[in-house]
Amino acid sequence: MSDKRGLFITFEGIDGSGKSTQIRRLRDFLETNGHSVELIREPGGTAIGEKIRSLLLDKSNGEMSFETELLLYEAARAQIVNEKIVPSIRAGKVVVCDRFFDSTTAYQGYARGLDLSEINRLNRWATGGLEPDITFLMDLPVTEAMKRMVGRSGGSDRLEVEGSDFMEKVREGYLAILTRNPRMILLDATDSADTIFQKVQRIVWEVMNK
Numbered sequence: 552m553s554d555k556r557g558l559f560i561t562f563e564g565i566d567g568s569g570k571s572t573q574i575r576r577l578r579d580f581l582e583t584n585g586h587s588v589e590l591i592r593e594p595g596g597t598a599i600g601e602k603i604r605s606l607l608l609d610k611s612n613g614e615m616s617f618e619t620e621l622l623l624y625e626a627a628r629a630q631i632v633n634e635k636i637v638p639s640i641r642a643g644k645v646v647v648c649d650r651f652f653d654s655t656t657a658y659q660g661y662a663r664g665l666d667l668s669e670i671n672r673l674n675r676w677a678t679g680g681l682e683p684d685i686t687f688l689m690d691l692p693v694t695e696a697m698k699r700m701v702g703r704s705g706g707s708d709r710l711e712v713e714g715s716d717f718m719e720k721v722r723e724g725y726l727a728i729l730t731r732n733p734r735m736i737l738l739d740a741t742d743s744a745d746t747i748f749q750k751v752q753r754i755v756w757e758v759m760n761k
């Protein structure tokens with residue numbers, strides 16, 4: 552990299568598409584190569600954000616309106632951008648985020664049906680216009696994702712109880728976002744974790760050494 556500015560990488564995709572698996576590998580790879588990595592999980596990663604996350608995931612909050620849900624995500628995002636992401640990028644770190652504003656566009660916009668231009672506006676406002684350098688979209692058929700989730704411990708949270716029709720809309724939403732955003736890299740999540748990671752590694756390496 553020519554200056555000290557770090558890199559901001561996000562991973563997107565439906566639940567069970569393999570984001571955490573790739574993020575772990577990427578962190579190990581970058582750290583082995585001497586980079587300082589900051590892993591971030593939306594909507595959490597700060598004291599305030601973790602409180603917002605538990606509000607969002609709590610199944611007893613079944614009466615939460617879609618608008619409230621959207622604003623809570625944006626509130627958590629504003630906090631983590633200011634408290635962690637921007638300072639880390641400025642310090643030259645590689646920030647890797649497990650979901651970012653594309654999740655809001657896919658889930659609250661395409662799947663819940665909230666107005667997309669309002670969501671884009673709120674996304675920009677909450678982030679102060681910050682955008683990822685690279686976004687990896689892990690694309691997987693919903694039936695395949697559901698198979699991978701079976702037997703996973705921890706039970707389902709408030710958002711995971713949505714059915715496969717909802718997940719299908721999320722998947723289609725992501726693919727719609729992809730077509731408008733050159734920063735987004737499509738990964739076929741049906742490939743093996745090794746094959747996917749080879750591609751991730753190559754792309755990150757290229758961007759870092761540009």
Ligand SMILES: Nc1ncnc2c1ncn2[C@@H]1O[C@H](COP(=O)(O)OP(=O)(O)OP(=O)(O)O)[C@@H](O)[C@H]1O
Pocket residue numbers: 564565566567568569570571572573699700740741742743744745747
């Ligand atoms: N490429 C792959 N092929 C087959 N199975 C995979 C692959 N990548 C991950 N898995 C398995 O699928 C399951 C879900 O993967 P993972 O937890 O990485 O997904 P995720 O996108 O982080 O899910 P969530 O959004 O729920 O956190 C895990 O059991 C993982 O071992």
Ligand SMILES: [Mg+2]
Pocket residue numbers: 570571572649
């Ligand atoms: Mg995960």
